[in-house]
Amino acid sequence: MADKLAKMNPVVHFELPAEDRERMAEFYTNVFGWKTQMLGPEMGNYVVATTTESDEKTGRPKNPGAINGGFFTKSDDKPAQYPSVVIAVEDIKEHMKKVEEAGGEVLGEPWDIPSVGLYVSFIDTEGNRVSMLQPRMPVG
Numbered sequence: 001m002a003d004k005l006a007k008m009n010p011v012v013h014f015e016l017p018a019e020d021r022e023r024m025a026e027f028y029t030n031v032f033g034w035k036t037q038m039l040g041p042e043m044g045n046y047v048v049a050t051t052t053e054s055d056e057k058t059g060r061p062k063n064p065g066a067i068n069g070g071f072f073t074k075s076d077d078k079p080a081q082y083p084s085v086v087i088a089v090e091d092i093k094e095h096m097k098k099v100e101e102a103g104g105e106v107l108g109e110p111w112d113i114p115s116v117g118l119y120v121s122f123i124d125t126e127g128n129r130v131s132m133l134q135p136r137m138p139v140g
Contacts, residue, residue: 014069
């Protein structure tokens with residue numbers, strides 16, 4: 001068991017669904033002081049949510065244990081639209097196989113997020129939607 005846990009893959013991002021992205025961004029900005037950046041239709045109208053200061057070179061949070069996230073627009077064509085976390089992995093294809101071998105379900109193929117990395121969501125054995133990211137820059 002210890003061998004399987006030798007390499008841990010950290011949670012590096014969170015995602016929250018939104019019916020109204022402007023309203024949601026305003027809520028988290030006003031309540032928690034987060035900064036938001038509205039992306040366009042070419043990025044699925046995603047909203048980047050900055051919760052902590054990041055290093056300019058790596059884009060990673062400066063505060064250990066802190067993560068940034070984003071809001072995605074709810075739509076009828078996406079499964080399991082709930083709050084979720086994103087886990088960084090070194091090899092997304094390898095981890096897609098591991099998800100399926102362990103009883104999970106991968107939701108489609110990885111897609112390339114420009115300057116970020118490869119991303120894919122999955123359903124775990126308990127019905128939770130979680131995502132994986134193979135970052136362009138190494139984590140840690």
